[in-house]
Amino acid sequence: xxxxxxxxxxxxxxxxxxxxxxxxxxxxxxxQSEISDVVFVELPKLxxxxxQGEAVCVIESVKAAFDIYSPLSGEVVAVNEAxxxxxxxxxxxxxxxxWLFKLKPSNPAELETLMSWGQYKEFLETAATHGH
Amino acid sequence: xPALELVEAPxxxxxxxxxxxxxxxxxxxGLLARLRFYRWQRSAVTFGYSQAFALARELAxxxxxxxxxxxxxxxxxxxxxxxxxLTFSVVFxxxxxxxxxxxxxxxxxxxxxxxxxAGVFTRVWSxxxxxxxxxxxxxxxxGGPPEPMDLVREDGVKVLGGALRRRGGKGxxxxxxxxxxxxxxxxxxxxxxxxxxxxxxxxxPERGLAADWLSHGRRLSEKYRSARWNRxx
Numbered sequence: 001x002x003x004x005x006x007x008x009x010x011x012x013x014x015x016x017x018x019x020x021x022x023x024x025x026x027x028x029x030x031x032q033s034e035i036s037d038v039v040f041v042e043l044p045k046l047x048x049x050x051x052q053g054e055a056v057c058v059i060e061s062v063k064a065a066f067d068i069y070s071p072l073s074g075e076v077v078a079v080n081e082a083x084x085x086x087x088x089x090x091x092x093x094x095x096x097x098x099w100l101f102k103l104k105p106s107n108p109a110e111l112e113t114l115m116s117w118g119q120y121k122e123f124l125e126t127a128a129t130h131g132h
Numbered sequence: 133x134p135a136l137e138l139v140e141a142p143x144x145x146x147x148x149x150x151x152x153x154x155x156x157x158x159x160x161x162g163l164l165a166r167l168r169f170y171r172w173q174r175s176a177v178t179f180g181y182s183q184a185f186a187l188a189r190e191l192a193x194x195x196x197x198x199x200x201x202x203x204x205x206x207x208x209x210x211x212x213x214x215x216x217x218l219t220f221s222v223v224f225x226x227x228x229x230x231x232x233x234x235x236x237x238x239x240x241x242x243x244x245x246x247x248x249x250a251g252v253f254t255r256v257w258s259x260x261x262x263x264x265x266x267x268x269x270x271x272x273x274x275g276g277p278p279e280p281m282d283l284v285r286e287d288g289v290k291v292l293g294g295a296l297r298r299r300g301g302k303g304x305x306x307x308x309x310x311x312x313x314x315x316x317x318x319x320x321x322x323x324x325x326x327x328x329x330x331x332x333x334x335x336x337p338e339r340g341l342a343a344d345w346l347s348h349g350r351r352l353s354e355k356y357r358s359a360r361w362n363r364x365x
Contacts, residue, residue: 042182058181
């Protein structure tokens with residue numbers, strides 16, 4: 001669905017792909033690897049209007065629940081129902097079958113506030129070096 | 133070294149405890165960590181964020197806690213019976229996304245070292261599950277064999293289990309320690325936990341939570357009291 005090179009990233013490790021009515025959102029490979037074995041995904045409701053940076057869903061791995069944030073403002077127009085039966089898709093395919101939801105962005109200019117793939121990789125390297 | 137502040141709060145029911153933990157998680161900032169020992173008004177049962185209410189109710193019945201308050205936690209994990217356990221929470225900076233196992237390791241190792249100093253011997257369970265074992269949380273926190281990073285007695289009996297929530301670069305750990313499985317008085321165990329965690333953090337003097345934090349906790353407790361929250365699955 002979305003090669004990392006064509007996505008924009010948040011510091012909290014969500015990615016977004018596309019600018020139109022179906023901007024898909026998921027978590028990065030780095031995030032799924034740290035979160036580890038996903039056992040449950042709570043998806044947002046269709047039609048929900050969200051703001052950039054708002055907590056919109058929850059991923060639970062074994063004994064730990066993580067808030068997931070929306071990279072853009074907009075309306076939730078699709079959710080990945082496959083995750084209800086197979087939440088581990090987030091681990092197996094974080095950039096493709098493990099997408100979480102799709103947004104109709106209300107302010108596409110917000111994309112410019114997000115990191116490119118190159119910037120995100122640099123961010124990960126810096127975070128690893130400095131321990132945060 | 134970041135400081136660990138021991139905070140005091142009044143005795144609460146389960147919804148009150150959950151609301152107060154969420155209030156501390158929300159209002160907390162900086163590198164300070166906050167440790168709170170729960171004081172329970174009465175026995176209660178809490179269950180994990182994604183667990184089914186019906187399962188928790190069934191397990192409560194089988195434990196003889198049919199009439200007990202039954203509350204969904206914001207953290208993951210399994211059903212916990214608060215009928216004589218020592219429950220505590222730690223709110224801490226969790227800025228860089230890291231594996232939950234590392235957080236459990238840090239906290240449980242701290243508790244292990246504190247208990248060891250007090251003459252109570254435990255170990256952090258490190259044996260991994262067989263690779264063929266299903267990746268799924270246990271229905272009840274103390275209902276099966278120990279999982280990696282649980283704290284166990286020397287004979288392998290689990291004594292401490294924990295659950296986590298990560299929100300906005302901060303973490304909430306909720307732990308349940310079966311004091312009845314340890315041959316040590318509650319006061320000793322409580323002090324040992326604070327001192328053990330104080331090895332990672334600098335232990336600050338105990339103080340009461342600010343009134344506005346307590347009132348925010350009371351407001352949030354209404355969510356944890358509601359059927360909409362507790363019975364949504």
